[in-house]
Amino acid sequence: MALFFYSLVFAAVALATAKDGGSDGAASNHGPQPDPHQFIAAKPTDLRAPCPGLNTLANHGYLPRTGRNITVPMIIQASLDGFNAGVDAIQPFAKFGLLSSNDPTTMNLDDLKLHGLIEHDASLSRLDAALGDSLHFNEQQFSTLANSNPGVDYYNTTSAGHVQRDLLAQSIRLNPTQTNSPKEFKIRTRESAFYLSVLGDPLTGIAPKKFVQIFFREERLPIQEGWKKPKTLITAATLGALQTVIVANANWTATQACETEILGPALTL
Ligand code: HEM
Ligand SMILES: *[C@@H]1O[C@H](CO)[C@@H](O)[C@H](O)[C@H]1NC(C)=O
Ligand SMILES: *[C@@H]1O[C@H](CO)[C@@H](O)[C@H](O)[C@H]1NC(C)=O
Ligand SMILES: *[C@@H]1O[C@H](CO)[C@@H](O)[C@H](O)[C@H]1NC(C)=O
Numbered sequence: 001m002a003l004f005f006y007s008l009v010f011a012a013v014a015l016a017t018a019k020d021g022g023s024d025g026a027a028s029n030h031g032p033q034p035d036p037h038q039f040i041a042a043k044p045t046d047l048r049a050p051c052p053g054l055n056t057l058a059n060h061g062y063l064p065r066t067g068r069n070i071t072v073p074m075i076i077q078a079s080l081d082g083f084n085a086g087v088d089a090i091q092p093f094a095k096f097g098l099l100s101s102n103d104p105t106t107m108n109l110d111d112l113k114l115h116g117l118i119e120h121d122a123s124l125s126r127l128d129a130a131l132g133d134s135l136h137f138n139e140q141q142f143s144t145l146a147n148s149n150p151g152v153d154y155y156n157t158t159s160a161g162h163v164q165r166d167l168l169a170q171s172i173r174l175n176p177t178q179t180n181s182p183k184e185f186k187i188r189t190r191e192s193a194f195y196l197s198v199l200g201d202p203l204t205g206i207a208p209k210k211f212v213q214i215f216f217r218e219e220r221l222p223i224q225e226g227w228k229k230p231k232t233l234i235t236a237a238t239l240g241a242l243q244t245v246i247v248a249n250a251n252w253t254a255t256q257a258c259e260t261e262i263l264g265p266a267l268t269l
């Protein structure tokens with residue numbers, strides 16, 4: 001009886017030692033840790049935005065993959081971790097976006113489709129709200145950007161300005177309720193500075209076409225294709241410098257003054 005008892009204890013100790021001992025044993029018992037930032041496409045129950053940037057952060061787990069209950073500080077931290085975008089570049093957009101939600105402190109990503117807040121006509125990859133689905137990626141709409149800057153394998157501030165010019169002309173042609181005030185133009189050219197910076201170089205504004213296309217089409221960081229998070233912090237100043245060149249290449253004139261202020265889903269001024 002006593003012998004049996006001691007054998008049991010010995011066996012248990014031996015087992016525990018084997019488990020905790022070598023690193024090989026530990027690895028085979030627990031397996032490799034899954035990367036918390038691996039790409040996982042959104043499930044049908046997950047919510048996404050009209051913004052490829054926020055969607056990519058959610059698809060890589062920098063933001064909640066559900067796309068729900070997202071705060072301004074969460075967006076600021078996710079943008080820094082995922083894109084090396086600093087607080088002064090992100091905070092104004094994030095605070096503005098919070099107005100799209102009925103909750104005082106959180107938003108769901110699909111709240112951001114609220115037309116006239118940030119969401120605007122003449123987008124790079126979404127239809128005008130009056131013409132169709134302004135929330136999800138649209139390959140036809142994206143073809144203007146996809147086919148821009150022919151002959152080279154990168155987009156830059158010149159091509160980004162030309163794309164803005166051409167998409168605005170298309171939107172004015174197709175959409176009888178088109179809105180093109182200084183506000184939309186500022187937001188649109190800022191967003192173009194964003195994709196050149198995140199997928200390319202925040203100082204030169206040169207971004208490989210392949211990376212930009214994967215970002216828009218799949219809302220995925222093209223890590224396996226060779227993309228690396230920018231070493232240069234993306235700031236309001238770096239975005240502004242690129243935006244100035246994009247603006248200069250967009251041949252823009254307002255077709256109307258600033259419109260009604262949207263202050264929430266059920267409040268305009
Ligand atoms: C984190 C860095 C971000 C990047 C790289 C980024 C990038 C972009 C780009 C490239 C677009 C243009 C999409 C298109 O025209 O088809 C866009 C649109 C948009 N972004 Fe972001 N964005 C970022 C952060 C934010 C934040 C913080 C908000 C607000 C909370 C936001 C809200 C929007 C909205 C509502 C649109 C739709 C505009 C439209 O096309 O009508 N974005 N973003
Ligand atoms: C998210 O917000 C909803 C509605 O405000 C709330 O019912 C829910 O409990 C929240 N979920 C989490 C995980 O905080
Ligand atoms: C962008 O690329 C095109 C095509 O190579 C080139 O003509 C243009 O000068 C470039 N723009 C900038 C700002 O370098
Ligand atoms: C630039 O804008 C002017 C005035 O809106 C227009 O007449 C001209 O055709 C435009 N140029 C290009 C290249 O789009």
